Amino acid sequence: MTATADTTLVHDGTFAVLGPDGGLTGRGGSTPDGLFRRDARHLSRWELTVDGTAPLVLVPLRDTGPATCVLTPRGTRDEPPAYTVFPELAVASGVLVERLRLVSNLAHPRVARLCLLADADFADQFELRSDHRRYAKEGSRRTALPHASGVRFSYLRGAWESVTTVSASPAPTAVEPAGPTAHLLTWDVDLPAHGTAEVLLTVEARPHGAPAPHRVGGPAEASALSRADTADFVGQAPLPVEPGSPEGLAAACRQGLTDLARLRVPAVGPDGAQLRVPAAGVPWFLTLFGRDSLLASLFALPYRTGPAAATLRALAATQGTVYDPARGEQPGRIVHEIRHGELAHFRQVPYGRYYGSVDATPLFLVTLGAHTDITGDHTLAVALQSQARAAVEWMFRDGGLDAGGYLVYRPDPKGLVNQNWKDSEGAICFRDGTQAEGPIAVAEAQGYAYDALVRTARLARESWTDPSYADRLEQSAAELRARFAEEFWMEADDFPALALDGAGRQVDALASDAGHLLWSGILDVPRAHRVGRRLMEPDFFSGWAVRTVASGQPCYHPLSYHRGSAWPHDNAVIALGLARYGLAAEVRALAAGLSGAAAHHGDRLPEVLAGYDASEHERPVPYPHSCSPQAWAAATPLALLTSLREVARTATAAVGTTAARGARP
Incomplete structure (x- = not known):
């Protein structure tokens, strides 16, 4: 045998x-x-x-x-x-x-x-x-x-x-x-x-x-x-799913909570308190990652508030305070990853405390705002006010909002060439596959920045009693939204560009990052509806998930890390965005595809799937180097559950409104 x-x-x-x-x-x-x-x-x-x-x-x-x-x-x-x-x-x-x-x-x-x-x-x-x-x-x-x-x-x-x-x-x-x-x-x-x-x-x-x-x-x-520790986090009662939810979603949610529990690692807060935060994943990333830990915590937030609170405190404790070009540190910037190994210790790799991320900082603010909204508790927002303000100032000063109007990153020859979630070399490319050259403004980071400004303005009004600061942030958010609509929209494709390169050219690959714009709310309703429906067309949607780039383009490769594969967490963000704009049929189709993929993997979604269409093989084709378990993939079923609840709530509210109108004389 x-x-x-x-x-x-x-x-x-x-x-x-x-x-x-x-x-x-x-x-x-x-x-x-x-x-x-x-x-x-x-x-x-x-x-x-x-x-x-x-x-x-x-x-x-x-x-x-x-x-x-x-x-x-x-x-x-x-x-x-x-x-x-x-x-x-x-x-x-x-x-x-x-x-x-x-x-x-x-x-x-x-x-x-x-x-x-x-x-x-x-x-x-x-x-x-x-x-x-x-x-x-x-x-x-x-x-x-x-x-x-x-x-x-x-x-x-x-x-x-x-x-x-x-x-x-x-x-x-x-x-x-x-x-x-x-x-x-x-x-x-x-x-x-x-x-x-x-x-x-x-x-x-x-x-x-x-x-x-x-x-x-x-x-x-x-x-x-280990079991007792996990059971304490997961809880005994299953999460209630919406009637009509796809088969397998409940099991995927429970497996996701189990994996999130096991992926927690020790960390320290600003006051020295011991914390446990979601690590990114096994085998390569069992450590605190700004973007990964924040998104996993955001997906879990409606059901488990602890990961978000711990992650926010841990990231506040490691927030940049000085300028250190070797590791990308800048005052107010949120760390990309923390490493404890020998090579990081001796600074033979820059990742001991590495800040090469354009999106961890706005996502920190988004998560802080979301935690306050969902818990109704302003304590954490008040405790982290100075760190939140420093993060906002980083977005304007070093992030690029003041200088050029957008959050930008410059490729790091000793670290990460791309510093958004698609961080592999060559991922931010034109349709022909040519890598964009920096400084680069990726689309989804502008959406995160918009959302961060809106949410932080609300914190300024409701938690910090600073209406003038709130006014400033709201004005900046409105200007960013208008500027983005003017400069990122590709009229011929009726779709947003993946990025603007250092020369201000639209990076024209048709990419899944557009779905993140729905989640952040930076798009107006008509364009959001068109983008959401476009993402569910066959060149994007494989039947299991939305691909990172649409098939049929020269840059597409179904086994590429970021140029044709399909990432569950990317799809979780897309699902939340579809739900935000009331695209119920699209949410249900996406949830069904991902729930089916999870069922083929023992209820556990891997980090990434190959981009092959469901018609080409009866099971989702695995990506050969995928991490599993992996935090934001583990939390994806929870985001799908939230999306389904949102469209169900919206539908119920619409029915109630219609009935009320019909009863009027």
Whole structure:
């Protein structure tokens, strides 16, 4: 029997990507395996052999809480395996625990030999991503020291030290070197006739500067800790869905809440308070991301207010205060991402605290306004008033609103070329595929800026008692709306441009970003209706979701990251925009497509789907490098639920209005 699927276990900033036998091979590339904490791989090899050979996988690993699989030594029909191994694995904060339970299949005692090859390469995630770069690490060294019950791996570079400790009960019979740092742990296990025996393994990951791992007694305890934490966030009662909602939406919502709970990572607020915020996703982005964490929190806000409040506080604590061109920091700017790994620490990559995002700052203001509107509580808006005002001033001063009338970014040759949500190189392109050259004003960021100004004006009036400031922001929003309508609209296509390039030319690719303009409210009603309906035509809508760019254009590629694929979170924003303008049929079609896609992925929407049409294949074609679970994809079903509720509410209100008018004399 063969199996190839990996299993991902994640909790409180620690995750493991494990093979079907529960093992690790040390691979890198687009789908690395290992035990990860704080952007580093703390366990790279975890290879079990039984009686001298790799075990046969009878049942591949599945996360059943704890994750379990079934293994045996290799046998034949005439000489079946002498025993069966039932591994159980779980992850808690900083810890991987595994229990190997051996069950004898024989009527007489025997000795089973187990060997486990373990290693920790401490590879930074940026080294594993196959970006064709090499990072110098002068003076660094890895060591491995056996101890009474296992082996301690360490990595030292100057004052930077990270440690992984492997411990076992019972202690191994032998611990021997098997490579530069790899060690082989061996047990000779006495198995009674038709009896059982166990080996408990604990792997503790202690990155540089991290708190001590959470100590647990075994997989059951670690799994129970994770389940209780998740259940507390998800809640026991299912979210009520609208009558007529697509099949599978309720299950997708519950899975989405479960994934959001598990993707929470530690963070710190402006006052030093400990927080837990939604990280962007596994495997590459299990950390605070401005744009990702904000959008995921916004989607969840009508149902769970905690993520938005925590994310806003964490981003306020990391808001830019000085000018640092190396990482794009500017006063008032909201951070794009936070990294804790070795390469970020030594500033070999700019992402330790990287500010290369044009949209995180307005989205911070949008989320703060939305949190106040939905909760009716002005406490957070008052507490973060200075940070909100600083964010507004960044939009005018360094963001570009004062200088050129739009939020703009300049490509960062050492960081991100594109600094909107479509941040891959080449994503902001003309119809022929040519990348726009900066400074670039992308369409959706102007919508976010408009919404941010409108919402912050309301905060100024209702939370800060500053009507003159509110007047200024409302006037700026109105001017931006008028300017956008004049300069972004492509008359020949009856559609907004993807961006304006540095020369003020319309970047003419037909792109899904137009749907974000409905969400922000920057378009007038007639144009919004035309854009919304255009996005649901076959060149955009695959039957599963709206593509990032419409098919048929030279720039289109169904397996491109941002030029033809379909992103659930992008579609969530579009759905909210369609609902805002009352496009009920379009909302229902989009919700049905995404709910169907989720059902094909075990109720979990991946980060991104290939752009192939539903007529081309009976299932959505996966994008080969998609993160899963991923926060804003996890929160997408919640946004769909909100959209369906909004169009249902609007329809009910319209019926009520019509009935009232009909009753008048």
